């Protein structure tokens with residue numbers, strides 16, 4: 001196992017040298033073509049830069065297995081970093097069992113999955129049936145990869161997606177989601193009150209599906225809550241509000257410019273005890289929204305469904321996230337997602353968001369909608385994988401439903417009766433500069449997967 005793990009790490013480091021931001025996976029696709037050529041494997045690359053590599057099985061019973069992971073990674077860096085994601089390798093640092101990146105996201109999501117597939121594809125000793133390894137693109141943004149993939153190229157009927165962030169859990173389903181853009185158009189007015197910039201940054205953030213409990217620390221709602229409290233003291237005119245990085249992630253930073261006659265605003269905000277990291281400074285600014293419009297915008301932010309929306313028997317049934325807010329002159333744009341395994345519940349809460357928007361004079365544009373991945377009660381893949389897990393780890397894995405978007409639901413929709421599970425190893429704080437992975441956890445996942453493949 002030690003040689004396998006050393007090779008896994010070498011492959012992970014190699015992968016980290018190749019830029020692979022969402023939508024820019026071309027270099028990595030070329031690397032995969034080279035890899036396949038070197039190992040005399042079938043390789044197909046499509047226009048979306050998806051790559052399919054096939055390898056013949058080397059054991060008796062032969063049920064073809066599809067392995068799948070996404071190439072692209074979320075590219076974020078610390079404010080002071082000069083890292084160029086188009087050209088620079090990720091600076092990977094190992095500290096004992098932990099691996100992280102210097103000043104950037106690591107791309108363990110899903111460099112781990114990529115390295116595992118390469119490890120198996122290049123090996124002469126690992127036992128497996130016919131393998132079809134799918135490397136897909138733009139998972140972190142548009143799902144373009146799995147949407148455009150030519151599924152007629154696949155022979156297998158069982159697919160293991162490697163894109164989960166825990167090593168003790170097998171994912172068998174995932175939420176449906178709706179992403180909306182909420183748009184406000186108002187009038188800017190001359191306003192000679194003092195302007196202040198109120199901001200918060202460097203909050204923990206993370207993917208809202210996996211870290212939904214962090215939603216109370218969403219930078220956008222923190223700033224909105226402060227403004228709402230100030231509105232109770234005196235008139236507050238909003239000039240602009242901008243924050244967040246992506247609709248699915250919990251916003252780590254947000255800044256608003258307001259105008260008000262409230263005196264001693266520094267202490268007033270301090271008294272609210274909202275957050276210790278709030279920065280306030282006086283700035284120059286001439287235009288603001290009207291008092292009514294300012295109220296509508298803040299009310300909209302705070303009323304849209306966010307965090308855990310509905311829980312039942314300890315399970316999260318509906319959750320939401322407000323990921324991005326931008327102001328462009330007299331328009332404010334908010335992007336948010338709502339998700340649920342229960343399509344009726346999803347509709348219900350989406351309708352609530354729509355009527356909130358109507359009340360606050362926002363118009364709504366649907367950006368995307370993904371269907372749920374409904375668990376397959378008779379999954380042979382799940383049964384066999386659970387047994388393999390037990391043989392390796394001496395315990396039973398958790399079988400669960402994911403609240404983050406996985407490509408599985410899109411694949412499911414486009415294939416006939418594909419039997420799918422999703423697995424992975426521990427990745428912490430993915431989509432942030434604090435992203436971490438653990439070698440011991442990767443080892444556990446690799447051992448379990450190899451045990452499954454050899455049986």
Ligand SMILES: [Zn+2]
Pocket residue numbers: 070109110139163
């Ligand atoms: Zn991922």
